[in-house]
Amino acid sequence: MHFNELSQKWGIAITGGIASGKSTIAESLRQRAFVVIDADQASRLVVLPGTEGFKEVVTYFGRDILTPSGEMDRVKMRDIVFKSPEKRIALEQIIHHRLAAVSEELLQRENLFQKPRIWFYEASLIYERRRAGDFSQVWVAYCPRETQIERVMARDHISREAAEKILEAQMPTEEKVKQANYVIHTDCDRKELELRIDRALESLTSAPHVRKG
Numbered sequence: 452m453h454f455n456e457l458s459q460k461w462g463i464a465i466t467g468g469i470a471s472g473k474s475t476i477a478e479s480l481r482q483r484a485f486v487v488i489d490a491d492q493a494s495r496l497v498v499l500p501g502t503e504g505f506k507e508v509v510t511y512f513g514r515d516i517l518t519p520s521g522e523m524d525r526v527k528m529r530d531i532v533f534k535s536p537e538k539r540i541a542l543e544q545i546i547h548h549r550l551a552a553v554s555e556e557l558l559q560r561e562n563l564f565q566k567p568r569i570w571f572y573e574a575s576l577i578y579e580r581r582r583a584g585d586f587s588q589v590w591v592a593y594c595p596r597e598t599q600i601e602r603v604m605a606r607d608h609i610s611r612e613a614a615e616k617i618l619e620a621q622m623p624t625e626e627k628v629k630q631a632n633y634v635i636h637t638d639c640d641r642k643e644l645e646l647r648i649d650r651a652l653e654s655l656t657s658a659p660h661v662r663k664g
Contacts, residue, residue: 452564454555458585461567463655466577467592468624469617472637472644476592477573479648486561490574498523504550514537531621544596547580569655578630579622588632590651594622598621598638646657 464489465480467473476488497504500521508516508523516531518524532539541615554572572586583589594602596618603614627633633654635647 452567454551455585456559457558457563457567458587460587461569461628462586463513463562463569464499464577464582464586464589465571465573465592466575466589466627468599468621468627470606471594471624472574472592473573475641475644476590476635477571479645480571483652486558486563486568488570488572489491490550490572490576493550493553496553496579496600497546501592504549508542511541511545514591516582520656526600533617538645543576543580547576575621578627580614583630589625590633590635591624592637593628593630593634594638596624599624610628 465473465476474489477489496502499505505523512531513530516524530543532542538604556571558564572647573583577583577589599618600611600614603609603617604611607614618639629630633651635644635651637644637647639647641661
């Protein structure tokens with residue numbers, strides 16, 4: 452089985468806006484023994500010192516984006532790409548076409564190719580990168596915009612104005628909800644969220660694999 456087939460038959464993407472609850476859902480799924488690939492963590496592997504991705508980033512952005520220890524300074528890079536859409540696109544192009552190879556390696560380690568089963572891919576830019584068709588289903592984590600703002604302010608220790616600017620730069624979560632195969636509302640306590648994740652998983656049990664249609 453090739454990677455594309457494994458992804459389209461058995462892979463479920465988990466996406467949503469910033470602070471919408473994606474990572475909490477992913478954590479719960481891992482605790483239930485599902486394989487979950489974190490696209491953000493995988494992207495870090497792509498730009499580790501010595502990799503081709505790292506070399507390309509340094510060539511494009513210069514050595515000023517490195518920490519004293521020679522690694523990519525993610526805080527500095529985040530500030531750069533937030534202020535420049537052109538540079539954000541450049542960084543995404545460097546990283547994202549390498550993510551498939553990293554993801555395939557991670558799935559090989561979990562024996563998914565030999566014994567296919569449901570697995571999950573947590574990523575923010577599924578719809579923005581037109582990747583919905585790469586997966587069997589797309590689940591969207593959703594909470595009201597005001598909840599997102601409050602969560603970002605508390606998590607990143609930033610002002611309301613700064614949090615609102617981050618949200619304004621992203622695709623509205625409501626647009627993602629319209630395209631989703633399943634929506635998990637995360638504006639609840641953890642016990643209720645676990646029940647909602649249970650219901651999402653139960654929706655998959657009626658088919659030999661999860662692809663619709």
